[in-house]
Amino acid sequence: MVEERRSGVYERLYTQLEPLIREKSPNLVAGMATVAALLHAKLRHHFWTGFYFVAGDDELHVGPYQGAVACQVLKGRGVCLHAVKTASPVVVPDVEAFPGHIACDSRSKSEIVVPLKKDGRVVAVLDIDSDKLAQFDEDDVGPLSRIVALLEPLVV
Numbered sequence: 245m246v247e248e249r250r251s252g253v254y255e256r257l258y259t260q261l262e263p264l265i266r267e268k269s270p271n272l273v274a275g276m277a278t279v280a281a282l283l284h285a286k287l288r289h290h291f292w293t294g295f296y297f298v299a300g301d302d303e304l305h306v307g308p309y310q311g312a313v314a315c316q317v318l319k320g321r322g323v324c325l326h327a328v329k330t331a332s333p334v335v336v337p338d339v340e341a342f343p344g345h346i347a348c349d350s351r352s353k354s355e356i357v358v359p360l361k362k363d364g365r366v367v368a369v370l371d372i373d374s375d376k377l378a379q380f381d382e383d384d385v386g387p388l389s390r391i392v393a394l395l396e397p398l399v400v
Contacts, residue, residue, distance in 0.1 A: 250287070254387035257286055258394075265394040272398040276368070277308035279391060283372070284310035289380075291352060292373040296324050298366055304328065307368060315348035322346035327357040328366045333385045337378040349373070356380035358388045362399040 261282060269275035276295045284293035294309020296318060304318040304325060318324050321344035327334045336355045339345045352373040360368040370392050374380070 247289075251383065251387065253286060254384075254391070257282055258387070258391055261391060261394055265398070269398060272368075272395060272400070273308060275395045275398045279370070279395065280308050280310050283391070289374045289376065290372055291375040292349065292371070295360075295368050295370055297368045298328055304369070311373070312349050312351075315346060318346055323355050324357050324369050324371050327359050327369050331359055331361065331364075331366050333358045333389060335380050335382060335385065337380070339373075351375045353377045354379045356384055356388065358385065358392050360392050360395055360399070362396055367399050 261279060264278050265275045269278060280293050280295065284290050290311070292309065292311030292314070294311065294314060295307035296304035297307050299305045302320050302325065306314045306316050323334050323336055323339070323342055323345060334357045336342045336345075339347070339352055339355050352375060354374045354377050356372050358370045359366040360370065370388065372380070
């Protein structure tokens with residue numbers, strides 16, 4: 245884990261998010277907005293925290309997010325589309341080293357993307373960028389996947 249205290253923060257966030265999503269979120273967009281807001285506010289290494297919706301075979305559209313203005317459309321390449329095509333989380337310690345990276349903000353240095361699936365199909369991804377190198381590792385994948393899975397019942 246990049247930060248020793250991060251696992252405890254993830255656990256507290258899950259405990260806080262679970263009732264908010266399961267009992268209060270009226271739809272997927274509201275749930276995503278809540279997840280993005282809490283993750284962004286509580287984890288200091290987040291520079292940009294948000295979701296992209298799958299919009300066809302080779303395109304993603306921005307969803308709820310926190311941070312600088314986002315790319316509205318991601319098309320044909322990038323970390324988020326790679327996560328969709330592989331249906332797996334992607335951890336990128338240095339975005340400059342990722343072939344086909346889409347630079348929505350030149351200040352972004354590292355990234356993690358976690359797919360949201362429904363019935364085995366990726367419908368969206370949680371995308372988190374940091375303005376520092378190597379801010380995510382495999383220890384972030386499990387807790388973030390667990391948080392993203394809270395949204396699955398809201399997918400229609």
